Amino acid sequence: MCTVLQAAGLSAAEESTYLSLVRQGSAPLPQLADRIGLTAAGTRRAVAGLQRKGLVHRTPPPQERVVPVPPDLAVEQLVRRRMEELERTREAALRLADEAEHLVSSRSTEELIEIVSGRAAVGRAFDRVQRTARKEMRVLTAPPYAKGTGVNRTQLDREAAGVSYRAVYDANALADPDMAAAAATHLRAGEQARLVETLPTKLAIADRELALLPLAYATAAHDAALLVHPCGLLDALIALFETIWAVATPLALGDDDQPTADNGLTAADRQLLSLLVAGLTDEAAAARLGVSRRTVVRRVQHLMELTHSRSRLQLGWQARERGWL
Incomplete structure (x- = not known):
């Protein structure tokens, strides 16, 4: 049941709320919140989401009570709607692919990728x-x-103009005094930042329009780089960034006004x-921890939200990738 509901588009909170209603019966909101x-x-948000999806009334x-729609009716309707949405998405993607193929095929390689030489360039x-x-x-x-290397003045100007910045720093960045000071300035200006142990490359991407990456990942990287215009390579670079962002640890300013990894974890969470x-089951883990x-359910829900996980299996994978285990 859990896998079906997640595949049908329910969040973890919506799933646990619906399962509680099906297994334990309808309930007022306060009682339901206590149950799950x-x-x-959070309970009101989950119930509102379930109402939009037609799973409760x-x-x-x-x-006032929250009443579940029987699973055989609700899930069938939800799956059918999901399949229709996916079919419309597939058709739109095919049309877009045809357009993109036409546009890209009319451009030469030199127009899609530029080589930039020289540190100043x-x-x-x-x-x-x-x-x-x-x-x-x-x-x-x-x-x-x-x-x-210091504060990125262009970044401060662009942020003032309404452009948001998401940055992932290699762990070595915080060991460099100039980089750490610059990162602190950027965070104060509104940058969303995260940290990973090691990054595979430098990279800068503007919307879905233009990207810059080193021609070689070495000292000479300052002297030669690639400018990538919209094409398959740019799509791959965006996917690379989003994959790294998803597993990175948030950065925040600490009490000393310096960038500090903020994973929101306690020793008990670990x-x-x-x-x-x-x-171990929830009951066994609770007994072991004395809570x-x-x-346990509340802390697991917090960790899933923190890591954007949609299942406990994904939470375990994220925890291992982030070095929490």
């Missing part, structure tokens, strides 16, 4: 990429760093993850 270990606001006040190209962005810049920041990965089952 969510906050009142609510009785009139004053004795690479610096100008980075500035060009940032000024191309109208909505968002995605940046991977990794060594080797250019001499005198112990709980270890127990769950080892195969209630509801506390």
Whole structure:
């Protein structure tokens, strides 16, 4: 049942809410929140989502209750709607692919990929990429760093103009005083930042329009780079960034006003993850930790939201990738 519901588009909170209603019967919102270990606001959001998907309905006040639609009716309807949405998406993707193929085929390789040579030219190209962005810049920041690396003034200007920045830093960045100070300035200006142990390359992407990456991942990377226009390679670079972003640890300013990894984990969370990965049930993990089952469910829900996981299996994978185990 869990796999079916997740595949049909339910969030983890919506799934646990619906399963509780099916297995334990209808309930008022406060009682339902207590059952599933969510906050009142979280329960209201889950119920609202289930209502939109046609899985529950609510009785009139004053004795308002949340009532589940029988699974054989609700899930069939949900799956059918999901399949129709996917079919429309597939048809749109095919039309878009035809258009893209026509556009790309009419452009030469020289128009899709430019080689930039010389340190000054690479610096100008980075500035060009940032000024191309109208909505968002995605940046991977990794060594080797250019001499005198400091605050990105163009970034501050673009952020003031409404362009958002998401940046992932290599762990070595925080060991470099100039880079750490620059990162702190960028965070104060509104940059969303994350940290990973090692990055595979430097990278800067403006919306879905233009990307810049080194021609070689070495000291000479400052002296030669590639500018990539819309094509399959740009799509792959965007996917690379999003994959790294998903497993990276958030960065925030600490009490000393310096960038600090903020994974939101406690020692108890790490112990709980270890127990769950080892195969213990919620009840067994709760007994081992000396807490209630509801506390375990609530902490697991928090960790799933923190890692954007849609299942406990995915949470375990994310925890291992982030070095939490």
